[in-house]
Amino acid sequence: MITYFYWWYFEEPLILWRAAKIITKKIFFSFSVPVLLRTLFDPWKRDVAYVENASLQELFNIWLGNLISRIVGFVVRFFTILIGFILTMISFVILLAFILAWFLMPIIIILLIINGVAAIFNG
Numbered sequence: 001m002i003t004y005f006y007w008w009y010f011e012e013p014l015i016l017w018r019a020a021k022i023i024t025k026k027i028f029f030s031f032s033v034p035v036l037l038r039t040l041f042d043p044w045k046r047d048v049a050y051v052e053n054a055s056l057q058e059l060f061n062i063w064l065g066n067l068i069s070r071i072v073g074f075v076v077r078f079f080t081i082l083i084g085f086i087l088t089m090i091s092f093v094i095l096l097a098f099i100l101a102w103f104l105m106p107i108i109i110i111l112l113i114i115n116g117v118a119a120i121f122n123g
Contacts, residue, residue, distance in 0.1 A: 008102075008106065009103065012102070013099060013102065013103070016095075016098070016099050016102060017099065019095075020092070020095035020096070020098075020099065023091060023095060024088055024091055024092045024095065027084070027087055027088050027091050028084060028088045030084075031080060031081070031083065031084025031087070031088075032080075032084075033081055033084045033085070033088075036077045036080055036081050036084075037081065039073075039077065040073075040074060040077050040078070040081075041070060041073070041074055042070070042073055043066060043069035043070050043073050044069050044070070044072040044073035044076060045069075045073075048066050048069065049062045049065055049066060
């Protein structure tokens with residue numbers, strides 16, 4: 001019986017904690033958050049135009065196109081990073097709640113059994 005409680009309260013929570021860290025990292029890196037943070041201000045899909053010996057109007061149009069490409073890249077990356085952070089936090093909270101429930105489950109089961117027996121005898 002003591003080995004069961006040792007396993008339940010000491011060994012298995014460590015395994016659950018490691019699994020929670022792995023799952024959280026997988027979600028975080030599946031959104032490529034570190035890469036997106038490094039390339040936050042890069043043009044969208046590396047869409048940049050270069051022209052030599054262009055007129056002032058053409059240079060302005062190219063500059064504006066490159067600026068729009070960077071803005072689109074920033075917006076898409078920003079929202080992807082935001083969603084990645086939100087889903088990482090949500091998964092972490094859910095996994096922590098699961099680990100907490102793991103600790104409380106034996107107590108809850110005993111309380112439910114006592115409550116059920118009391119309900120049977122009390123009618």
